Amino acid sequence: MAAVNDTTFTHAVFLLTGIPGQEDVYLWIAVLFCTLYVILIVGNSVILFIIKTDSVLHEPMYIFLSMLAVTDLGLSIVTGPTILGMFLFNAREIGFHSCFAQMFFLHFLQNVESSVLLLMAFDRFVAISNPLRYASILTLPRIANMGLVCVLRGVTVKLPLPLLLQRYRYCRANVLSHSYCLHQDVMNIACADITINSLYGLVMTVLTVGLDSLLIFISYLLILKTVLSIASRTEFLVALNTCVSHLCAVLLFYTLEFSQTFVHRFAKSSSPLSHVVLGYIYLLVPPLMNPIVYIVKSKHLRARIVKVFVKLRGSLSPRCGAGQMRDKNLRPQQVMPS
Template sequence: MSAVNDTKFTPAVFLLTGIPGQEDVHLWISIPLCLMYVISIVGNSVILFVIKTDPSLHEPMYIFLSMLAITDLGISISTLPTILGIYLFNSREISFEACFAQLFFIHLLQLIESSMLLLMAFDRFVAICNPLRHASILTLQRIDNMGLVFVLRSVAVIFPLPFLLKRFRYCRDNVLSHSYCLHQEVMKAACSDITVNNIYGLFVTLLTVGLDSLLIFLSYVMILKTALSIASNAECLRALNTCVSHLCAVVMFYSAEIGLAVIHRFGKGSSPLLKTVLGYISLLVPPLINPIVYSVKSRHLRAGIIRAFIK
């Protein structure tokens, strides 16, 4: 064994990074970031409040939307302290324990978001392909059980990550390339063999995000096939229009998520700026855009918001 491997050097902290080369304008960058966080937190909170207080919205589509809003709130809250800490106060240091806790919640909530998007696709599939049985298939009890199963799945596969990282020796540069902690970044700072983490991370990605995206794709193939078989063009468009909001959420989430995963695994020579931008898109944009898109596209939700705040 080499002398490097015999020497254990574990730095007390990791150093987070903002946008490379833009350190002089961090304070200005913090303004749109703060605005994004305010809109995300307020928007998702309003959706939760309206769905909870309006009995007419206690339907599967809106219950799944409320689950998505809770997940988006969690993602915003888990990234807010470190991102704004860097841009407002130039606070780059994060302890090992805080870093492991943050990456656990970030990855957990991202997997839960993927699960919620899958459940919402299943809701649209049943509503369009088997509308007469929609209410009997998606009962409140069944919705709760499906949500619980997917949350437990996410917890089960993410729970080992902090422990897998904690066993490593960290004797390399402890500067991370994001403003928050990710498993892919932290394990690269280790001087130990990270083969197990690499294999396990790939397994988790394929089992969760990969499987969910495949099932969503198959759901929309069936939805499109059913919609095109409808005789009336107006009814076909009306059916497909109910899927627009969900499709926007799916495209935003999976495009950034898959792009970032590919760059982390295979893009060794990729631009640090591209990695940073994709990281912000994957974590900040879905919680920001989802409540806006659903509020604009869903007539019933929009009416509920109006009833709740304009009496």
């Protein structure tokens, strides 16, 4: 035991875990995850490309949506290598510092996503309750400052997590229950009193994610109060329809966030397989579904995407037509008598 206690961070590693009992189908699971990551990356990248290239979409609503897409892409970049490496190559080992770095960026990006969802709720509230002052309230400098505050809050709240964990020794079996590093997962295998980490993680979750969800709920109560005062049924439905995409993203993110927190803290005796499956759903489904929901529900965004694809198709068609015309022009010249 003394030899284990003397283990240093430089040489020690954590062992990642895939899906227990499903080792025979890891290749098919890898194909599934590769497909999900491709859809996730393409969907969010298309949203970013359309918003960046189309000046008509340089509005607060779509700027906040681009922030959400960047956050979702960041989550895929942070977790994709270890998840795919686990199922494709059975690469189970991850160094302490690499694990702590992945853990920080994972929780940091999820905290930023919660903040962005709150900003999007505020955006919808201003657009519906005070449409005449919408552009003057949500100016580009103000939106940039809001985004900076989200990033600073995420760094401030989540940076202590790996710093606190680095102080501990890990003399037990260093086997994690996921193929990526979660704070709750790493914390539970430390050979030390983890009360400080546990309390800090719980309190910060309540003060950030919990507070964000409460403020979003209040925002929607105010939105509902505003739209109920609208006399026209058509305007009432239009106002509510602008919130559907955001509401879907909110319900998806916070339902999985609170489920994951509850399972790790209060349902430790539940099936390990349920822990693992919930972990992958919690990590992959929101970034995968957000672009799909917004593209389906946003008429303006969908129209711009269709316009871009039509333009690309049109730019390729003349070349093919020109090539066919050249062929037709050459053939008569070849058969003409001298």
